[in-house]
Amino acid sequence: MASLEEQLANLRAGRTPAPPARVLYSTPAVSLIPQHDEIDEDDWDDDEPKDPVSTAVLPVPPLISTPLPVQQTMNKPAETMERQHLNQRQLYxxxxxxxxxxxxxERARDFDAAVNEYVDAGDIFTEIGRNERDPQIQRTLKKKAFSLLQRAEALADWIDSHADTKVPEATPASDxxxxxxxxxxxxxxxxxxxxxxxxxxxxxxxxxxSTDLVEATQPPHDEYSMRESMKKALVNExxxxxxxxxxNSLRKFEPLDSTANKAQYAEELKAQVAQLQKELSYEKASHQLTTAVRKHKYSKMASADQAEQARLQAQVTELRRELEIHQAALEMSRQSIAEITEEKxxxxxxxxxxxxxxxxxxxxxSTANDSRWKRTQASRMQWFQGPRGLRKQAAEEQQQQPQRRRSEPGSPRNGAASEEEETTSVWL
Structure with missing residues (x-):
């Protein structure tokens, strides 16, 4: 046998429950008209089921009903006779x-037939719940029956509160x-x-x-009562x-009933149209005025911006001219510094x-003075040596001394060059 959660999931998904073990059920044959027991709201509470050990166990009714007399069977209505041969799945x-x-x-505005069918559906759900063994499934089915019977009662009260119980036929005026x-x-x-x-x-x-930011506020949260939330949950199920x-929310059933009410409603709509036209004209005028003020304000701001831009452009031009003059002076100073450096x-x-x-x-x-002193000394020595001594001395010097270079200070060619430089040099 499936658990309670699986059965409730099948009911919410629209799948019919599996047929129970009992196929036949006994129906009371007290009267020909089916009796509708008054169901109190206390029977539909969501309290937890009591402990089966502490409660008394009720005897289970017999699976097969006792045969009834032929006269009572013939007097039963056809619908009750048909229900005896249907199982739980077919009843559901x-x-x-x-x-x-x-x-x-009800959508077709046939309210009397809708009330009767709501009552019949509620009775069937009640019978199915009574024949179920699981208390949770019994409570769920009885809640469904209670919601349908409550809908039928509300619709019947609305029909009784209005004088016209039948919907008037469509007329050209109503159209x-x-x-x-x-x-x-x-x-x-x-x-x-x-x-x-x-x-x-x-x-x-x-x-x-405006410069300040507008802080957004969250919409108020609607708080529903426990009864309204229970009704909404049953309807959604x-x-x-x-x-x-x-x-998402429950609304009161208020259909349009007569042409007079429609005409009155049309007059109210016309008055509302006139009021909205006045508001619309006022909003248009305020919108045009606001647009004109914004355009004037923006034009002033644009003119001020143009004047400021022209002033800034003139300043930029003046600064550029001064910068060019400064660069030219700097270039001239660089050239003069270069010339002074080259001259220095x-x-x-x-x-x-x-x-x-x-x-x-x-x-x-200094070199010329040394050679002159040497020549005078040599001339003095020549006077004492004589001709033969001078020739011998010259031969020895020629053998011993190497050939002098021009770059040496004692070289004759160097002496000649120095004499030429002395004659050509100029003292500054």
């Missing part, structure tokens, strides 16, 4: 079909009223969209002009079984050459 499928049919008839209402609603929707766009544009302009979309180097080179020439002259003068 039948309840789902009746619920779908009831919702379709015209419907067309007027639709046209007015479309016009209102278009005006609301345009008004919202203008409001958004105004807010954007204000946000552009039934929608899941019927393959219908889930709902030339004078220093000339002075160095003069110093070298003077040193060379001094060296030449």
């Amino acid at each position: 499928e039948r309840a789902i079909e009746i619920t779908k049919s009831a919702m379709a008839k 015209a009223a419907d067309k007027d209402v639709q046209a007015a609603e479309q016009h209102i929707q278009a005006m609301k969209q345009e008004l919202q766009q203008l409001k958004y544009s105004s807010q954007i302009m204000q946000a552009d002009d 039934i929608h899941g079984l019927l393959n219908l979309p889930e709902i 180097l030339r004078v220093e080179a000339q002075s160095a050459r003069q110093v070298q020439s003077l040193e060379h002259q001094l060296n030449n003068l």
